Amino acid sequence: MxxxxxxxxxxxxxxxxxxxxxxxxxxxxxxxxxxxxxxxxxxxxxxxxxxxxxxxxxxxxxxxxxxxxxxxxxxxxxxxxxxxxxxxxxxxxxxxxxxxxxxxxxxxxxxxxxxxxxxxxxxxxxxxxxxxxxxxxxxxxxxxxxxxxxxxxxxxxxxxxxxxxxxxxxxxxxxxxxxxxxxxxxxxxxxxxxxxxxxxxxxxxxxxxxxxxxxxxxxxxxxxxxxxxxxxxHRDIRRLYLNDLKVVNHNEQKIMKTPILEVKNLSYFHSKKENTGILKDISITAFGNEIIGIIGENGVGKTTFAGICAGLLKETSGTVFIQGKKYVYKKRLGKVYFVMQDSDFQLFAESVNKELSIGKSGAMLTDEEKAAILSRFEILDFKNRHPMTLSRGQKQRLTIATAVSSESNVIFFDEPTSGLDKNSMDLVSNSILEISDTNKTLFIISHDYEFLLSVCNRIVYFKDGSIQADFKLNNDTKKKLWELLSKGR
Incomplete structure (x- = not known):
């Protein structure tokens, strides 16, 4: 053929x-x-x-x-x-x-x-x-x-x-x-x-x-x-079989007792007249050093929830607190960082190196600090190239690299391993673990079972616009995670 x-x-x-x-x-x-x-x-x-x-x-x-x-x-x-x-x-x-x-x-x-x-x-x-x-x-x-x-x-x-x-x-x-x-x-x-x-x-x-x-x-x-x-x-190849994977337990002893992000009774409707709800009465409390996996079928509101927390969308009702202070949606911009699933939507600079400086309000990164971050994600060789000339996986790593250098205490990652090989997934996993060690709260929106096991210590399950399950992730609950992801398949 x-x-x-x-x-x-x-x-x-x-x-x-x-x-x-x-x-x-x-x-x-x-x-x-x-x-x-x-x-x-x-x-x-x-x-x-x-x-x-x-x-x-x-x-x-x-x-x-x-x-x-x-x-x-x-x-x-x-x-x-x-x-x-x-x-x-x-x-x-x-x-x-x-x-x-x-x-x-x-x-x-x-x-x-x-x-x-x-x-x-x-x-x-x-x-x-x-x-x-x-x-x-x-x-x-x-x-x-x-x-x-x-x-x-x-x-x-x-x-x-x-x-x-x-x-x-x-x-x-x-x-x-x-x-x-x-x-x-x-x-x-x-x-x-x-x-x-x-x-x-x-x-x-x-x-x-x-x-x-x-x-x-x-x-x-x-x-x-x-x-x-x-x-x-071939070590860069993703796992062929998932039945022998183990949960990587980490940061359990480091999780802070004071909440970093609190969401109370959050709802979001496309239209108040039609009462077509995407999110309904969402409440969640997240702590520093936590890595929380958000799972659920396509279209249940996971990305919408992240967009609201990050100030990109305005909630219909409910409140969002960051480190104990209430923030209206526009004031959340910059306080909560959102790494989008589609990298093209948040690459703006004329070179990979300059991308790390976009949106920085505080002290700018030095060239040495930028080189260290790009090297960690194996894109240092492309530092002078335009971001849009990178492959999808390379773009994905670049957007995650910008999150690593961000000043936000709460970061949402939307499908961060989408289109990534095994090596790139491991780079992302290790970087997410490093970020969480700095008392930040991380949310991972993902369908990737292998990746979730490697980084998360908690799982929140969305269904029909509401939270249906919220549990600690360990080797005893990984079967529950798989069943929720696969619907028993």
């Missing part, structure tokens, strides 16, 4: 991204391509779906064939009918204003008749459990809901080859297992599936091969029978 021979790619500035890639994928094969952030996975995906040949600047050498045809001589519309792509950032592939029309968009371009379009759209929305969102503004969807719409749009077009770029980056565990069921169905139907992914635990039963990339080269290739070798040979 796919043949890549001696593929190399350099950017317009001469940066080598892919280096002599040779790869063949058979029809009906399920191949996972993994590797640390910046290793070239997304670029390789762009060779497969024709974007490198037809859209990107730079120099592509070698040969690429799709079902025997030279990809470089095929029209993008031809490739699009054969290869359905779900991009890493779902926003980059949206054209319409609501999910129904977004899923229908590609089908209209295929010139299908109205009845078939309606049937395919309805079926795709149903399969991904988003029928109730079909007329909702696409701008008001959560990140996980947007991801589902992107996958449903691809599914509706029924291509021969499915290319998924980090499809679970914004999905909760239950949705990941739903996606796993869809992938199994696609495989059983003879589809060729290529998944560019860091999170591997849900793929072990489905894949035929894993390809490991490093610095633009194929570093390893493993069949489904030799998966045990991967963890031993």
């Amino acid at each position: 796919l043949s890549l021979k001696d593929i190399s790619y350099k950017t317009r500035t001469g940066l080598l991204i892919l280096d002599n890639i040779n790869l063949e994928i058979k029809k009906g094969e399920f191949v996972v391509i993994t590797g640390k952030s910046g290793s070239g996975k997304s670029t390789l995906g762009s060779v497969i779906n024709g974007l490198i040949s037809h859209y990107y600047d730079g120099v592509l050498t070698g040969e690429a064939y799709l079902n025997g045809k030279d990809i470089r001589t095929m029209e993008l519309s031809q490739i699009g009918k054969k290869v359905g792509t779900v991009f890493q950032d779902p926003r980059s592939q949206f054209f319409m204003l609501d999910p129904f029309n977004e899923v229908a968009f590609g089908l209209c371009n295929m010139r299908l008749n109205k009845d078939e379009i309606k049937q395919r759209v309805t079926n795709s929305l149903r399969i991904f459990g988003i029928e109730n969102l079909k007329e909702k503004s696409i701008f008001k969807l959560s990140s996980g809901e947007k991801q589902k719409v992107a996958i449903a749009s691809c599914y509706a077009m029924d291509p021969d080859v499915y290319l998924f770029d980090e499809p679970t980056a914004n999905l909760d565990i239950q949705s990941i297992f739903d996606l796993k069921d869809i992938l199994r169905e696609l495989k059983n139907n003879g589809k060729t599936i290529i998944v560019l992914e860091h999170r591997l635990f849900y793929l072990t039963e489905l894949l035929d091969r894993i390809i490991v990339l490093n610095d633009g080269k194929i570093e390893g290739e493993y069949s489904s029978q030799s998966l045990i070798d991967i963890q031993r040979k």
